[in-house]
Amino acid sequence: MSARSLRQVTLLTVVLLLGASLGLALSLRVWPVSCPEAEPYQLGRTGRCVWAAWAADAYVVDGDLEQARERVSALGAQAADTVCSLAVGDCATCRGGQAEAGADLAAALGLACPDGVEGAP
Known part of the structure; x- marks a missing residue:
């Protein structure tokens, strides 16, 4: 050659x-990235799967708030922002009333979410 x-x-x-x-x-x-059916959280604007919120929510449902807080902490500020976004209903494609679940999760985790989030600290 x-x-x-x-x-x-x-x-x-x-x-x-x-x-x-x-x-x-x-x-x-x-x-957008599509979430598996088992993952209920998906932000509408970005299509990002919200694995952090799902994992933390599972711990909250089990009553293990400490583990949920650790999970969100370990995943950083983006995870907390995502939970807060869910809490204010900033998701067009969430299934099954996730804004309400997001508000409950944010309150349970003690996250400082923006004003207007019902139940947020």
Whole structure:
């Protein structure tokens, strides 16, 4: 294989890899991630699955508030923000009255949610 052919193949490979990376990045931003049916929380605007809220809620249902608080803490501020978003009803595709459950969860976890969240501390 000549040096020119090798350069052409290398350039083509780089262009294809960059195109694939860009395509993947755009597809993740444009198409929402769908949650499995077992996961009841999904924020409507972003399509992000709210695994943190689901996991914390499971602990709250079991009466283990300490474990729920640890779960939300371990997952960081985004998890707390998500629970607060659910609490204010900021979710177009939530199933089964999740805004109310979000408010209950926020109150149970002692999260400082924005004003207007019923039951929030």
